[in-house]
Amino acid sequence: MEYRRTAVIKLDTPEGAGEHLRETVEQFKYCANTASEWCWHGRHQIPEESGCQPETRGVSGDDDGYHVTSKAKAECGLYDQLREETELTANLVQKGIRQAVEAVKSGVERLKNDKETSRPTFTADTAIYDKRSATFHRDYVSLSTVDGRIECDYILPDDSENPPTKYITDEDYEFRRATLHRRDGDWFLHASMLKEDDDTDTTTGHRTVLGVDIGVNQLVVASTGRFWSADEFNHWKREYEKRRGDLQQCGTRAAHAAIAGIERKADGRFEIFLHRVANEIVTEAVEHDCSHIVFEDLTDIRENVPEASWHHLWAFRRLYEYVEYKAEEHGVEAVQVDPRNTSKRCSTCGFTHDDNRHGEDFECQKCGYQNHADYNASKNIGLQYLRRRQNADDGGAPVDVRLNRGTLNVSGEYNPPASSEA
Numbered sequence: 001m002e003y004r005r006t007a008v009i010k011l012d013t014p015e016g017a018g019e020h021l022r023e024t025v026e027q028f029k030y031c032a033n034t035a036s037e038w039c040w041h042g043r044h045q046i047p048e049e050s051g052c053q054p055e056t057r058g059v060s061g062d063d064d065g066y067h068v069t070s071k072a073k074a075e076c077g078l079y080d081q082l083r084e085e086t087e088l089t090a091n092l093v094q095k096g097i098r099q100a101v102e103a104v105k106s107g108v109e110r111l112k113n114d115k116e117t118s119r120p121t122f123t124a125d126t127a128i129y130d131k132r133s134a135t136f137h138r139d140y141v142s143l144s145t146v147d148g149r150i151e152c153d154y155i156l157p158d159d160s161e162n163p164p165t166k167y168i169t170d171e172d173y174e175f176r177r178a179t180l181h182r183r184d185g186d187w188f189l190h191a192s193m194l195k196e197d198d199d200t201d202t203t204t205g206h207r208t209v210l211g212v213d214i215g216v217n218q219l220v221v222a223s224t225g226r227f228w229s230a231d232e233f234n235h236w237k238r239e240y241e242k243r244r245g246d247l248q249q250c251g252t253r254a255a256h257a258a259i260a261g262i263e264r265k266a267d268g269r270f271e272i273f274l275h276r277v278a279n280e281i282v283t284e285a286v287e288h289d290c291s292h293i294v295f296e297d298l299t300d301i302r303e304n305v306p307e308a309s310w311h312h313l314w315a316f317r318r319l320y321e322y323v324e325y326k327a328e329e330h331g332v333e334a335v336q337v338d339p340r341n342t343s344k345r346c347s348t349c350g351f352t353h354d355d356n357r358h359g360e361d362f363e364c365q366k367c368g369y370q371n372h373a374d375y376n377a378s379k380n381i382g383l384q385y386l387r388r389r390q391n392a393d394d395g396g397a398p399v400d401v402r403l404n405r406g407t408l409n410v411s412g413e414y415n416p417p418a419s420s421e422a
């Protein structure tokens with residue numbers, strides 16, 4: 001059994017090191033953006049004298065005959081150039097190229113499904129490290145930079161019961177890889193850690209996910225059966241729109257200033273509300289021992305929730321961002337899955353039909369399962385993630401969706417809670 005956790009560690013950078021770290025992430029970004037551009041505007045023919053394998057040289061190696069989605073081909077076409085143009089080590093150059101290829105791959109997927117997309121760009125101050133470009137210790141890390149290795153101590157809270165200290169001080173957790181981040185002038189390491197043990201009980205431990213459905217009436221419904229109503233949010237939104245409308249009719253400069261004031265106040269209120277909901281969702285996941293919180297993919301949320309206004313769309317995205325970073329602090333990962341059919345599919349028998357759903361009511365036309373439509377969807381969203389990960393070759397894939405009592409496995413079969421947690 002494997003436990004995967006992300007530890008967010010603040011770094012104490014030695015005098016003068018900040019500059020080298022900044023230059024390192026700048027050059028990393030340069031590699032990723034150069035590679036993204038190269039891969040996006042594909043059809044490259046790489047000369048024979050490059051020494052690359054013939055199958056990676058020709059345009060036929062491109063995934064859709066145009067974009068480059070092969071890491072081997074991208075490295076073959078770019079590695080030498082980027083080594084020359086940057087002061088990064090081989091490993092960091094490769095990581096930059098690979099990050100771009102992964103992003104281009106998802107872009108190409110979107111194009112294949114006739115969805116809007118554009119060339120991926122990298123703007124965040126980050127760089128990806130593995131054990132060749134970094135040496136992870138229990139109290140400091142040694143990072144490869146444009147100016148050789150730099151050692152940074154960890155700044156850890158004393159609280160050994162909570163992340164990140166809990167995982168870093170636990171020798172059973174091994175560092176796998178990490179992303180270096182710069183935030184508000186400080187440096188952080190987001191370290192992926194892994195623990196393996198012989199615990200075979202799959203109904204406890206971190207092998208379950210929390211599925212969540214988002215919507216305009218019930219803002220969030222979790223697979224544990226917990227509901228977060230959008231009433232408060234919708235009420236404020238109506239109130240705000242009404243006052244805005246009244247003021248707009250005045251058209252005076254004072255009215256415009258008043259509108260701006262209301263907007264600021266409304267945004268603040270919405271944000272406080274969303275922070276609270278995000279905290280509660282993360283607590284729900286932590287209390288139920290979930291390794292992941294699964295949302296539907298928000299990229300196409302406009303199509304999937306046609307009744308959503310721009311306020312809702314804004315709220316959904318903001319909520320996901322809050323959940324994502326709050327979850328990370330607890331070693332829980334927020335992920336998104338393709339929401340196709342999650343509202344029409346029966347979470348019990350898998351039967352998928354338009355007639356299964358009528359507004360907020362779900363009734364399976366095949367097996368008769370009845371429940372709130374959003375609750376049914378939340379279970380499907382969790383299941384969707386299990387199915388996606390089932391074929392992943394990492395052994396650490398979660399195997400169950402957490403319900404109020406018990407779990408659902410990937411085939412939708414219900415397991416009652418183990419006696420130890422009853």
Ligand SMILES: [Zn+2]
Pocket residue numbers: 346347348349350351364365366367368369
């Ligand atoms: Zn059914």
